[in-house]
Amino acid sequence: MIVEQALLAAAAALVVLAAAVLYRAVRGPTMQDRVVAVNVLGTNTVVILALLSAALDVPSFLDIALVYALLNFLMAVAISKFTVDRGGVM
Amino acid sequence: MDVTPLEVAVVGFLLGGVFFTFVTAVGVIRLPDVYARAHTASQTDTLGAGLTLIAVALVLGLETTTVKTVLLVAFIFVTNPTAAHAIARAAHEEDIEPWREDR
Amino acid sequence: MSDAERSTYTESEVIMSTVRVVTPFVLTFGLFVTFHGADSPGGGFQGGALVGTVALMLAFAFGIDATRRWLGRRAVTAAASLGVIAFAAVGLGGVALGSSFLDYTAYKALPLKKPVKLGIEAVEIGGIGLIVGGVIAGLFFLTAAGPDADADADAGTVPGDGADTGGGPGGDAE
Amino acid sequence: MIAPVGYALVAFVVAAAVATALLRDVLAAIILFAAYSLGMALLYTLLLAPDVGLTEAVVGAGVTTVLLLLTIAETVRPTDGGALERPDPRAAVACGALAVVFGLTLPDLPAVGDPDSPVIAYERVTGYYLSQSYAETGVENTVTAVLAAYRGFDTFGEATVVFAAGVAAMVVLRREVLT
Numbered sequence: 278m279i280v281e282q283a284l285l286a287a288a289a290a291l292v293v294l295a296a297a298v299l300y301r302a303v304r305g306p307t308m309q310d311r312v313v314a315v316n317v318l319g320t321n322t323v324v325i326l327a328l329l330s331a332a333l334d335v336p337s338f339l340d341i342a343l344v345y346a347l348l349n350f351l352m353a354v355a356i357s358k359f360t361v362d363r364g365g366v367m
Numbered sequence: 368m369d370v371t372p373l374e375v376a377v378v379g380f381l382l383g384g385v386f387f388t389f390v391t392a393v394g395v396i397r398l399p400d401v402y403a404r405a406h407t408a409s410q411t412d413t414l415g416a417g418l419t420l421i422a423v424a425l426v427l428g429l430e431t432t433t434v435k436t437v438l439l440v441a442f443i444f445v446t447n448p449t450a451a452h453a454i455a456r457a458a459h460e461e462d463i464e465p466w467r468e469d470r
Numbered sequence: 471m472s473d474a475e476r477s478t479y480t481e482s483e484v485i486m487s488t489v490r491v492v493t494p495f496v497l498t499f500g501l502f503v504t505f506h507g508a509d510s511p512g513g514g515f516q517g518g519a520l521v522g523t524v525a526l527m528l529a530f531a532f533g534i535d536a537t538r539r540w541l542g543r544r545a546v547t548a549a550a551s552l553g554v555i556a557f558a559a560v561g562l563g564g565v566a567l568g569s570s571f572l573d574y575t576a577y578k579a580l581p582l583k584k585p586v587k588l589g590i591e592a593v594e595i596g597g598i599g600l601i602v603g604g605v606i607a608g609l610f611f612l613t614a615a616g617p618d619a620d621a622d623a624d625a626g627t628v629p630g631d632g633a634d635t636g637g638g639p640g641g642d643a644e
Numbered sequence: 645m646i647a648p649v650g651y652a653l654v655a656f657v658v659a660a661a662v663a664t665a666l667l668r669d670v671l672a673a674i675i676l677f678a679a680y681s682l683g684m685a686l687l688y689t690l691l692l693a694p695d696v697g698l699t700e701a702v703v704g705a706g707v708t709t710v711l712l713l714l715t716i717a718e719t720v721r722p723t724d725g726g727a728l729e730r731p732d733p734r735a736a737v738a739c740g741a742l743a744v745v746f747g748l749t750l751p752d753l754p755a756v757g758d759p760d761s762p763v764i765a766y767e768r769v770t771g772y773y774l775s776q777s778y779a780e781t782g783v784e785n786t787v788t789a790v791l792a793a794y795r796g797f798d799t800f801g802e803a804t805v806v807f808a809a810g811v812a813a814m815v816v817l818r819r820e821v822l823t
Contacts, residue, residue: 279370280377280426285649287381287419292652294385294392295683296659301395301404302679303663309401309458311675313408315682316450317395319705320412320443321388322682324419326689327439329649331423336432337510340503341689341698343435344520345682346442347496348706351523352678353450354485354530357457359713442495449488456482503698509784511694513791519702526710547814554807557800572796574781587782590792593799601803605810606707612817613714 284332288325295321312356319349377422384419387411400466401458409451416443482531489531497524504599508591514598521599522606534614543611550604557597560589650690657683665739666731670719674712681705691756695787 295318302314323345330338394407417440424436504517525546529537561572569576574589582588660680667673681704689697754761764770777789791799 280374283378283381284423284426285646287385287422289648289652290385291388291419292649292656294388296652296656297392298395299656299659299663299679302660302676303667305672307401307458307461307463308671308675309454309461309463310404311672312454312457313401313404313451314395315675315679316447316454317391317408317412318679318682320416320447322686323439323443324384324388324416325649325686327420327423327436329690331426333646335692335694336427336430336435337694338689339432339435339439340511341685341694341701342439343442343499344503344516344698344701345685345705346439346446347492347499347520348523348701350442350446350450350488350492351527351530351706352709354453355526355710355713356675356678357450357453358530359717438495442492445488445491449484452484453482507785508788511698511785511787513695513785513788516695516698516702519699519707523702523706526706547811550807550810554804557803561796561800572800574793574796584782586780586793590781590783590788593792593796594788598799598803601807601810605806608814609711609810609817610714612814613711614717 281332284328288328288332291321291325291328295325309357312353315356316349316353319345319352323349373425377425380418380422380425384415384417384422387415387418389415391415401463402455402465405451405455405458408454409448413443413447416440416447486531489527493524493527496527497521500524500603504595505591507594508587514594515602517595518599518602519606522603522610525607526610529610529614534611538611538614541607541611543608546604546608546611548604549600550608553597553600553602553604556600557593560592560597564589646690650687653683653687653690657687668730670716671713674709674716677712678705678709681708695785 298314298317298321302311302318305311323342326338326342326345330336330342388411391407391412394411395404398404398407420436420440420443424433424440427433427436500517500520500523502517503512503520504514507513507517525537525541528541564573564576565571567576567579572593574586577585577589657680660676660683664673664676664680667676681700685697685700685704688694688700759765764774773786773790773794777786777794778784781789781793783789783793
């Protein structure tokens, strides 16, 4: 019981932190700053999903967390490679 | 109120994880330039995520689903620094000057 | 960015190594999501998209043109077409066994363990998964091929030289 | 205890959506849209729709972002401020009013997973699938059973649409690449 409460509290705290990091994604100033922020957001999402999976006892949420961990990397690499120059490297 | 050692460990790891994620958020918001922000995203964030996922693995116990948690930790430890490297490299290619105190 | 600068850009060794480690996992996990879609969240659509993502990941690490040449555009399109054919074949199999289109209970006539579940999985994996994966990879490679990319030159067609008559692209895309 | 997580997520998603709509730089808007997708998939998962969450994760965060990036890679960044006009305040007011109107309907919705909600309690559709799908198909995931078995014909049409749309886009793109 204590453990579940702790897991959910941690998830809530991480969501609040994610909302705070969103400030950097909105503010910029460079594109790379936004990508850093979204990357942190993605990692947070993975962790939140894992926490929810343990707290609500739904093991299949871990599948979604794994998908996120994979795609978060793809997203960061894609955007950063792209922003080298618009259409420059790709 | 009696607490088992496992519960203490879980709460401890959770506190550590949330703390390091908090440090990440502060770093991403407060640090002066993109290189500094990328480094906080790669290091403290990876550590925070790892600690929190260890707590999740402890809660789940010895089951087959725990393998996925271990995989998640391994993944984040490999991919997060690589993503930060990609971002920093992109910033360098775009000739973004690192921040210096005298400017 | 000038052409001289562009040619000096090399693919990052760090990203290449990581992708080399990560890609087998992504592929395996995409197949897991596809094959296990009957009993856990997921299915052909999500799994197919994940498998298609593998092509994207390889392309970002090793260069888009190199990956496209290695994978072959025809293989991608063929996978998508094969998906539609497989889906229709599973459906028509029900008709052939004397029932209606896509009626999996018809497969109970065959000596299979769980005929209905097998039919559903065949549609999910062979049909939807192949279609989605193929379409995503194909769209990605064609969108990524910029205006100055060589169009594979697989049939000896020179870009902008008689290929825009309409017969050229349609002819060698099959 | 689950409610605070939900409220925080809704706030996050709304903030990301508003930021996506208001940012004038297309690339920044795409990156913000990826953040929005992350929050949205989390929200779907929290509302116990993991299949939808998984789809949003794969398509919204991964594939859509990459395809949008590739598309604007073919364009040039506008150098004069002409294309970057400010959002119309009247449109903002209209959107806000619409959001408020929809928000007013929220208290009348049944709770998530409420067994007495009309959709679930109606025995002839949802109730039937939930109680009978495993016995009839042997598939544990009801969503997959409905998609592939009960509505197989519909899914066949959808898969064909995806294929046809993809092939049509590929033909057009290929012609553009060649010319």
